[in-house]
Amino acid sequence: MTIEVRFKARRGEFDLDIDLQLPARGFTSLFGPSGCGKTTILRAIAGLDRHPGAVIRVGEMIWQQDRFFLPTHRRSLGYVFQESSLFDHLNIRRNLEYGIKRVARENRHIALDSAIELLEIGELLQRMPATLSGGERQRVAIARALALSPQLLLMDEPLAAVDIDRKQEIIPYIESLHRELKIPVIHVSHLPEEVARLADHLVLLDSGRVKAAGDVHDMFTRLDLALAQGTEASAIIEAVVAAHDHAYQLTLMDFGGGQIAIAGTDLPVGTPARLRLAARDVSLTLEHQTGTSILNIFPAVVDDISPAGAAQVTVRLMTSQVPLIASITRKSADDLKLAPGKQVFAQIKSIALLP
Amino acid sequence: MLNEADITALFITLRLAFISTLVLLVLGMPLAWWLARTQWKLKFIPEAIVALPLVLPPTVLGFYLLLALGPNGPVGGLMEAAGGRPLAFTFTGLVIGSIIYSMPFVVQPLQDAFSAIGKRPMEVAATLRASPIDRFFTVAVPLARPGFFTAAVLGFAHTIGEFGVVLMIGGNIPGQTRVASIAIYDHVEGLEYAHAHWLSATLLVLSFLLLIAVYGLNRRFRLVRQ
Incomplete structure (x- = not known):
């Protein structure tokens, strides 16, 4: 239809x-x-x-x-x-x-x-x-x-x-x-x-x-489109409330790439919700970092890279089937030798629950 | 005091105004709607024709109507051929004359009211499954209600005040085509000032009360709409 x-x-x-x-x-x-x-x-x-x-x-x-x-x-x-x-x-x-x-x-x-x-x-x-x-x-x-x-x-x-x-x-x-x-x-x-x-x-x-x-x-x-290019560029993720961590006031949500922790909500377990991950809040590492304050770290594969201005590049990543984008400096991209197909870890600093 | 002939003249006037206004509202409604909506480049021509009685001396209009409606005119001749009688010097002739003469006073307020509604409410009604005629009567007409009041009052009042057209095509037949305005003229001609006073004062009070009533109603309706 x-x-x-x-x-x-x-x-x-x-x-x-x-x-x-x-x-x-x-x-x-x-x-x-x-x-x-x-x-x-x-x-x-x-x-x-x-x-x-x-x-x-x-x-x-x-x-x-x-x-x-x-x-x-x-x-x-x-x-x-x-x-x-x-x-x-x-x-x-x-x-x-x-x-x-x-x-x-x-x-x-x-x-x-x-x-x-x-x-x-x-x-x-x-x-x-x-x-x-x-x-x-x-x-x-x-x-x-x-x-x-x-x-x-x-x-x-x-x-x-x-x-x-x-x-x-x-x-x-x-x-x-x-x-x-x-x-x-x-x-x-x-x-x-x-x-x-x-x-x-x-x-x-x-x-x-x-x-x-x-x-x-x-x-x-999609890096060839304007949506992924501005300072507000973000990925949208479908997730479901999996559990609440009352001690730390966090809500755990399942999405296609794993489980993600966000600031505590009162949504019942099982509620579907959309999350927005801003490209500027995603950073990349080659190894899984320990001893970091960042809670949400997911393995990902570099899918595409596109320049964004003189100093920045935007990287499209796949975590399982879920695409994310990260905005990083061109220097970092070169230092990490990023190229399509390369295995990385995406560290997500903050996530917005779309109200 | 008003004599019997004067009272008859008053009734003929009111009857004429009532019938003419009714016919004008029925005919003027689609015409005004069309004028308000059409994208036609030559729309100014029908608009000018509708407005013509505003500037034309009533006697000119009356003269042409007399020719048209009389036994040798196109309309009168047709009526005669069909077995009727010519319309000149009849009440029906007066109604036709009044309709043409008061046309702009009814069509223009309606056209303004329809234009003021804009296209949007009609589009909304179309998306709510209303056919064009359905939405005209259930949306355009109710929204144009203040325009209908103005049109009815102006059309009615203007027909009451009509003199020249009536005199030309109606003659002055007591009980048939003698309206109040002509009766007053006759009284003045005959130096019967007392009669002229009575009839004039009656028309004055009547018209004033009519306007008071309708404007009062109209204001209330406007308050409801706001």
Whole structure:
């Protein structure tokens, strides 16, 4: 099952030429700077803009091809807009019911009540949209889109109009969407934190072109891409809470490359979580160090090396199947005679649990 | 005091204003929507035609309508051929004249209200499975409600005040086409100032009360929307 998106469009400063095959499951992020065409892609998928010659297919469903164009209201999708999109003349309950009333009974797989529960908006039902905070409005908008039981959920920077504090409040809701409901999501963002937290599949866009697309863990550690080059460059790791060390206030987490210790959390054992390892917090040694303050040391194999400025290099490592990146000086790389295939040990100084 | 003929004239005026406003809202709604939405390069032409009664002397409009609606005119002739009678000097003729004359007062506020909504609410409704007609009535019309009030008040008030067009195409037939504004003119011509006073004062108070009521309602509706 794939989602196929193919179209060309003229934009003010550049031409869009998009040819994408996306997995029809999981969370896909379209990522790139403002104005690179992300929203245009989402609008084309939704049929809000009609580009002649476009091909839009979602699994078995054809939404646009040749002369056929299925109008937006007949596409089984949910769309969460960037800014508040609630109808001002309807209270929250009637906003939520607006879409679901128009879906045939046999196609309603998600009960409105469970969407209300998932987004925790039960308290708001009688209120008018104008009396809600930005975060509350986006939660209602997400619940309203979900309640349609769509085959595809499109989200256009759903957190852009929300205060930074509130963002942390909404992200867990969005995350629970695809964990609990298994609806494929295509999401647009220009924030690496948001993508690092949510995406399974990542599409990098620049000036109307797809620069790269693939699994999010690979994309964050691919040395030929911009994500692995900035000072914030990091690897993303899937891990599961394995145990708590109460005496030292540490949480032990299993990941593909071993067990990693992070600052103590209260997450129950068995909880999956994402970790972010900044390249600048990873150093390399040739032997397993003892007598060091660093807790997390893993054997790894050098996979690729790429210069990053005059003095630094970025090294891509594989710990079993899990890619990491390390930012070290060019001198160190030469002293250690690093080259692809060389066995090393990665010492990880600090790890962030993605909230 | 108001005599019986004056009261009849008042009722004809109100009836004319009511019917014209109703027809104008029904016809003006799709027209205003189209004007608010179309990307057509020549859209200024229909806009100018709608606005024409704003600048045209009512007698000019009335004169052309008289020609069109009379027995030798295209519309009147057609009516006659179909077995009816020409529309000049009838109440229906007055309604047609009023609709054309008051058109800009209804279409322009509606067009402004529809434009103010923007494209977004309609796109949102489309992603919530509402067909174009469905979303027009469930989203665009409710959101444009203040515009409908303004349009109805202006259309109604303007039809009440109409004089020139009515005189040209309606004549002055008591009980059929004699409206209050013409009755006042007749009273003044006949130096019946007391009658003119009564009728004028009635229209003044009526119009004022109408505006008070509708503006009051409109403000309340706005408060609900905010």
